[in-house]
Amino acid sequence: MDSVYFFIYFYLFITGSCVGSFANAVVCRIPKGISIAKGRSYCESCQTSLQWYDLIPIISYILLWGKCRYCKKQISFKHFLFECFGGLLFMLSFYCFGLTIETVLMFFIIMVLTVIAIIDYQTMNIYLSTILTLFILVIVYRFFIQIDFMTLLIGGLCISVPMFIFNLIIPYSFGFGDIELMFVSGLLLGWKNNLLAGFIGIIIGGIYAGYLLLRHKVEADGHIAFGPFLVLGIITSLFYGTEIITWYLSLFNY
Ligand SMILES: [Zn+2]
Incomplete structure (x- = not known):
């Protein structure tokens, strides 16, 4: 690999892990109603405000052996994972889309989708602020990469309207999020x-x-968080949708 590419990947990994670190803070703060914009990060155990050198993505976690500098309590491994995920995702995005605006937008779109999935999994709630962030990113994406308006309009309505009607018949079957x-x-x-x-x-x-019903882990009238599965479907479709649809249609072309 030539050295220019090495530095691009290195830079993307560092930047991506910083965004991952921020996204992790968003996942922790939004459900608690804590503002993302203000207030320093603090230790969840001893509430001590963290210094900049405690907050270097990936590196701080490794140097501190995954423990708080002040109270020595274990820091959740998911912080570390999220930072690595952010770094790898930005590299993968560049690998797929090259030196284009698409790389940046896809990275942020998938990051927000991941945040939505994790928060929904943890709280059974999809917050409007995260949906609006996604909406703005998608509009910017569609500004640069345009397809015809009807495809988008039908796209917006083809699943959401049936879900909405389904909700009228069986209330609360899907969350509004x-x-x-x-x-x-x-x-x-x-x-x-x-x-x-x-x-x-x-x-x-x-x-x-x-599976949950069979194992009696949820009641028949209980709810599960659907967001993570929808996000899984969206990301799969984003990368492989066209191939999967072409493959599926080819089954009927004998
Ligand atoms: Zn602490």
Whole structure:
């Protein structure tokens, strides 16, 4: 690999891990109603404000052996994982899209989708602030990479409207956040890939719900967080949607 590429990947990893560190703070703060903009990061155990040298992504965690400098309590490994994930994701994004605006936008879009999935998994709630952030990123993405308006409009409505109607028949079957998520993802994916995303999300989520029911881990009238499965469907569709749809249609072309 020539050295220019090495430095680009290195730079993207560092930048990505910083964004990952921030995204991790967002995951911790939004459900608690703590503002993201103000207030220093603090230790969750001893509440001590952390210094800049405690907050260097990945490196601080390794140097401190995963323990708080002040109270020596274990710091959750998920901080470290999220920082590595951010770094690797930005590198992967560059690998897929090269030196384009798409690399940056895809990185941030997938980061926000991941934040939505994790918060939903932890709290069964998709927050409007995260949906709006995703919406703005998708609009910017669609400003640079345009497809025809009808494809986007149908994309926005093709899953969200049926979900909404389903909710009228069986109240609370989907959260309102799920419906908003599938509307925004339609603007990102267009209608064909969004149908696929919804299909993947609902099938895998359904299998998981069935598993929980069989193991008596959830009541028949209970709820599961659908967001993570929808996000899984959206990301799969984003990268492989066209291939999967082409493969599926080819089955009928004998
Ligand atoms: Zn501490």
